Amino acid sequence: MAKSGSVSASDAIVVEDKTFTLNGDNVSYRFHVDNTTGDLLSDHFGGSISGAIPTDPEPEVNGWVGMIGRVRREFPDQGRGDFRAPAIHIRQSAGYAVSELQYQSHSVIQGKPELPGLPATFGGEDDVTTLVVHLYDNYSSVAADLSYSIFPKYDAIVRSANVTNKGKGDITIEALASLSVDLPLEDLDMIGLRGDWAREARRERRRVEYGSQGFGSTTGFSSHLHNPFLALVHPSTTESQGEAWGFSLVYTGSFAVDVEKGSQGLTRALLGFNRNQLSWSLGPGESLTSPECVSVYSNNGIGGMSRSLHRLYRNHLIKSQFATSNRPVLLNSWEGVYFDYNQTSMYTLAEKSAALGTKLFVMDDGWFGKEYPRVSDNAGLGDWTPNPDRFPKGLDPLVSNVTELKAGNTSTNLRFGIWIEPEMVNPNSTLYKKHPDWVMHAGPYPRTERRQQLLLNLALPEVQNFVIDTVSDILNSADITYVKWDHNRGMHESASPSANHAYMLGIYHVFDVLTTRFPNVLWEGCASGGGRFDPGVLQYFPQIWTSDDTDAVERISIQLGTSLAYPPSAMGAHISAVPNHQTGRSIPVVFRAHVAMMGGSFGLELNPEELTEDESAAVPGLIKQAEEIAPIILKGDMFRLKLPEESNWPAVLFVSEEGDKAVMFAFQINPTVNHAFPRIRLQGLDEQATYKVEGEGEFSGKTLMNMGLLVAFEGDYSSKVLSLERV
Ligand code: DGJ
Numbered sequence: 001m002a003k004s005g006s007v008s009a010s011d012a013i014v015v016e017d018k019t020f021t022l023n024g025d026n027v028s029y030r031f032h033v034d035n036t037t038g039d040l041l042s043d044h045f046g047g048s049i050s051g052a053i054p055t056d057p058e059p060e061v062n063g064w065v066g067m068i069g070r071v072r073r074e075f076p077d078q079g080r081g082d083f084r085a086p087a088i089h090i091r092q093s094a095g096y097a098v099s100e101l102q103y104q105s106h107s108v109i110q111g112k113p114e115l116p117g118l119p120a121t122f123g124g125e126d127d128v129t130t131l132v133v134h135l136y137d138n139y140s141s142v143a144a145d146l147s148y149s150i151f152p153k154y155d156a157i158v159r160s161a162n163v164t165n166k167g168k169g170d171i172t173i174e175a176l177a178s179l180s181v182d183l184p185l186e187d188l189d190m191i192g193l194r195g196d197w198a199r200e201a202r203r204e205r206r207r208v209e210y211g212s213q214g215f216g217s218t219t220g221f222s223s224h225l226h227n228p229f230l231a232l233v234h235p236s237t238t239e240s241q242g243e244a245w246g247f248s249l250v251y252t253g254s255f256a257v258d259v260e261k262g263s264q265g266l267t268r269a270l271l272g273f274n275r276n277q278l279s280w281s282l283g284p285g286e287s288l289t290s291p292e293c294v295s296v297y298s299n300n301g302i303g304g305m306s307r308s309l310h311r312l313y314r315n316h317l318i319k320s321q322f323a324t325s326n327r328p329v330l331l332n333s334w335e336g337v338y339f340d341y342n343q344t345s346m347y348t349l350a351e352k353s354a355a356l357g358t359k360l361f362v363m364d365d366g367w368f369g370k371e372y373p374r375v376s377d378n379a380g381l382g383d384w385t386p387n388p389d390r391f392p393k394g395l396d397p398l399v400s401n402v403t404e405l406k407a408g409n410t411s412t413n414l415r416f417g418i419w420i421e422p423e424m425v426n427p428n429s430t431l432y433k434k435h436p437d438w439v440m441h442a443g444p445y446p447r448t449e450r451r452q453q454l455l456l457n458l459a460l461p462e463v464q465n466f467v468i469d470t471v472s473d474i475l476n477s478a479d480i481t482y483v484k485w486d487h488n489r490g491m492h493e494s495a496s497p498s499a500n501h502a503y504m505l506g507i508y509h510v511f512d513v514l515t516t517r518f519p520n521v522l523w524e525g526c527a528s529g530g531g532r533f534d535p536g537v538l539q540y541f542p543q544i545w546t547s548d549d550t551d552a553v554e555r556i557s558i559q560l561g562t563s564l565a566y567p568p569s570a571m572g573a574h575i576s577a578v579p580n581h582q583t584g585r586s587i588p589v590v591f592r593a594h595v596a597m598m599g600g601s602f603g604l605e606l607n608p609e610e611l612t613e614d615e616s617a618a619v620p621g622l623i624k625q626a627e628e629i630a631p632i633i634l635k636g637d638m639f640r641l642k643l644p645e646e647s648n649w650p651a652v653l654f655v656s657e658e659g660d661k662a663v664m665f666a667f668q669i670n671p672t673v674n675h676a677f678p679r680i681r682l683q684g685l686d687e688q689a690t691y692k693v694e695g696e697g698e699f700s701g702k703t704l705m706n707m708g709l710l711v712a713f714e715g716d717y718s719s720k721v722l723s724l725e726r727v
Helices: 302-318 343-356 398-404 431-433 462-477 498-516 535-540 550-562 589-597 613-635 700-704
Strands: 013-016 017-022 026-035 040-046 088-091 101-110 129-137 142-151 156-165 171-183 189-194 202-207 211-217 229-233 244-249 253-263 267-273 279-281 285-289 293-298 328-332 360-363 415-420 482-485 522-525 542-547 571-576 601-605 637-642 651-656 661-668 690-693 697-699 719-724
Touching: 013 101, 013 129, 017 129, 040 171, 040 293, 088 129, 088 156, 156 171, 156 279, 156 302, 171 244, 189 211, 189 601, 229 253, 229 267, 229 302, 244 267, 244 302, 253 700, 267 571, 279 285, 279 601, 293 302, 328 343, 343 398, 343 613, 343 651, 398 415, 415 462, 462 498, 498 535, 522 535, 550 571, 550 589, 571 589, 589 613, 589 661, 589 719, 601 613, 613 651, 613 661, 613 719, 637 719, 690 700, 697 700
Parallel strands: 328 360, 328 601, 360 415, 415 482, 482 522, 522 542, 542 571, 571 601
Antiparallel strands: 013 017, 017 026, 026 040, 088 171, 101 129, 129 142, 142 156, 156 285, 156 293, 171 267, 171 279, 189 202, 189 229, 211 253, 229 244, 244 293, 253 267, 637 651, 651 661, 661 719, 690 697, 690 719
C-alpha cells in the first residue's frame, strides 16, 4: 500500500490562527472558523495537502438560500437558513428550535480521552491526538464540544460531540449527529450494508442524488436491516482504485445515516442517533455525549478503506486480550442438537467433537430453567439455573468431564463454553412472574412478543445488577471460559424515546463490568446472528456470530459484506451439516471449511455422528489447516480480489502483517462447462519480492499482481486455498 509520508501523532494536528488541520499518513482534514459568523467551515477532507490553500471565490447569494446554506459546515445547527439536515437540533427551554453555536476556544490533547459511558477507540500519546473545539450559543447558554481524534497511521479521524446545558431551564436534544461532513460538489456513490435475519451485510451501492437519502435502524439496536456504516466513493472507485471515505458509528442502538445533496450540489453526510428515538432532556448543568464516529480515507479504493478500519479496530477498538490471538477451534451444539439434549448426550457430543480435534465445546441454548424449563423457545429465559432434569447436580459435572477430554491426538484439554441471553425474559419464567415491571414497555400498551420473549429494561440499575450477578454466578459455578452472548429481538415498546439510549448506556455498563471482571473469558456477541455486528459490541467482545445462515455460498457474501467495515478476526464462522438447515443446499465439506476459515473464530456446528465417513476423515485435516493459517486471518490485511456479487469465482487474499506470508481463497460457485477459468490477480504483495506459491512454483510479486494466477476448478462448490511464502 502506498505511503506518502509518516506523520507522528504529536505532529498530526496543526493549528494556525483559527484554522485546524489534521494530518495522517495519507489524509488531511482541514476546517476553519468563519471570522464573521463564528461558524466552523470545512475546507478539505481527502488526500494530503500542505501549506496555504487557494482562497475560494465567495458563493453568489440569490434566492431563498442564504450564505449559510451554500457553505460547507462542520457542525450545522438548526434554523437560520441552512435548509439541509442539521447535525444538532435543540428544543431550547423557551421552546425555540433555533441554535447559534459559535467558536469560543479550542484545546489539543495528546492521546484520546475516554467517552463517558460509551465504547470508544483508544490509544496512547504515540497513536492519537485529539482536538476539542468549544462552541457556545449565547442566546440559549448551550455549550457544545466537538472532539476530533486523529490516528495518523490509520488515516482515521474519530469524531464525537458533547452538549451541555449551561442555562437555567431544561432543554431537549431532539437530534445529535456524531459526525457531519460536507463534501464539495462532486458525483458520489454511497455504499451501505442492508439485509435481514440470516441475510446480513448485502452491499448496496447507489448514486447520491439531489435531496435526502439514507438508512438506519429504529429497532433499538444496530440490527440486521442496516449496519451503522457508510462509504462514500466516486462513481469510478473500485475495490482497489480510487478515493473512498468510510464512516463507522461506534454504537449498538438505533442510528441514522442521512446523506443529502443540497440545492447547491454539496453533499452532506450525517451519522448518529436516530432522531425518532432521542428527545433527550437536559436539566441545568447536564450533558449528553454522542457516540463516536470513525472516518477513514483511502486512495486505494474500497479495499483500502476496509483495511484501515480493520487495522484500527483490531488495535484500537477491541479491548479483549484475544483480539488478534488464535481462537480455539470450537464445536457449537446448536445446529447439531438444538434443544434436544441432556447431560449424557451433551457429553457424547463433546467427546465426538474432541475426537475430531476441536479445542472448545460450546453448549448452546436449552440448559436452564427449573419451573419453566427451556426445552423449546417458549419458556425459561430469565431463569438462569440449570434445568434439574437435564443437569441434576448443576453444570459442574458436565464441565469437569468435558474439560478433561483431550483435543484430537493432542495433550490439550478441551475448554467449555456456554450460551446465554441475559437481556431477555420469557413471560413463561419465574423472573417475569416476579418482576413484570422489569421489561421494556409503554404503560398500558400490549407488550409485543417476538420469539415468545420480552426485553429487560437495561436502563434500570436493578436489572443491570441482576444481569451482572447472574452471569458472574454462572461463570463462577464451573470452569467456563467462553460465553456466547445472544440477543434475539428488537425494542418494540419503550416508555419514552430516550429510553432507547438509556438502555444502551445500561448495557454498555454491564458489558464493561463483566468483561473487566472476567478478562480470561472469550466472549462472543450474537444477536440472531449479525443483528448487533457493530463497533460498540466489538469494544467488549472480540468476535461476533456473523449470521444464522450457515450455508457456505451465502456466507461468502455475508462475510465479505461484513468485511467492508469489520475485521475478519471478529467473525465467527462454522462448518455446518448438509443439507444446510437454512437453504437446503448440499456443499462439500472442504468448501464449507474454506469459507469458515476466512473468519477469525473457526468452528463446527453439527452433530459429528451425522458426518459421512469421508467428511469425518477430512475434518481433522481441515481443522489443522485453519489453525495454521489463523494468524494471517487474525492479524493480516484482507484483499477482496473478486466479489461474489460480480463473479462466479469469488476470491480473497490475506497478507500477513510482516508481508512474508499470504493465503489465497478462491471459489467456484456454478460449474464451468466448456469455458475458460479466470486469472486472479493478487494484491498487496511486494513487487520486488519472490513468492513461493504452494504447488505452483516461485513467482515475483509483480507477476502475481499484474498477471495473476489462473485457477482451475472442477464442478460446482469447488474451492482452493493456496499458501504463499516470500523467499
Ligand atoms: C440465535 C443464535 O443466532 C443461534 O446461533 C442460536 O444460539 C439460537 N439463537 C439459540 O436460541
